Amino acid sequence: MSEIELGTDELRAIAAYAVTCAEPALTLFERDRPGDDRPRAAIDAARAFADGGPRTKAIRDRAWAAQRAYQEARDAGQAAASEAARSALAAASAAYLHPLAKATQVPHILGAAAHAARAFELDAHEETVGDEYVGKARGLAGPVVVDVLGRYPAAPPGRGRVGELVRRLDTSLRGR
Template identity: 75%
Template structure:
């Protein structure tokens, strides 16, 4: 679906939300090593991912997930402001992983960020960590493609295509979006 009415809602079951959050966690977790190398005493991104994992494992969505996402967002801002770009994108991957548990059932392109944002930001973190090597990011997007199970792809297909913008992470997100949608056809 190329465009959608913002008033349209999408049916999402709890098992589907758990699958999407599990995918987001799996995509974000490897980038923690980049963040923790730069800020070894800052556990906020890890705590956000761990809180999302608790939901994936069967708990209810909780305030701990939202609080973890906000804390990881502050870590993102701090590393961004300190010029630690790779760590910053790694923290954004953690924010996106926690946010995936709160995917909204609105037919809006921005919701694709909840599904694929952790993969795109992790890919960008790996690119930046490798001296802005775009091949590294492209390779990570291929890895993320392989992590998506049919449930994740099925949920993605109910949403409009990923939005424009977002810099290089946005490009990576759109590449992954197009790649996953091709699996459904």
């Protein structure tokens, strides 16, 4: 398996993009699950890394905590809140993008945006809302994000609606 070059500044740009995409969906999570700050803590940890802080175990720990928040919201039937927590999880995970030239890495770049889009469309009960959010996420991606994305193969098939949103965003960014 081939590796790609991926510098710390590029990882910071990817994390910053993921945070920017995930953060708006926090309102859905916090509305439905007040007092649960795990997704916000995951986003804050990713932001600290994006802003120049070290890539520490705390980011991973907060990502795992956001994963548990996602599962609890899902189990409670709070679909939009669940996807918002997954968006936060994806934002924290973006700091750990692997330099492996595999399509499975693309969701680490674009997953926060796709899960946020899904959260908004679940909340609105309208898929066009998710499509619109993908359009916003496309506009948020700076040149470093687009450059790094271009080093990876296209997004993989599958993963339901979130996978579809990832592929739509991937295609639109590659075509920029």
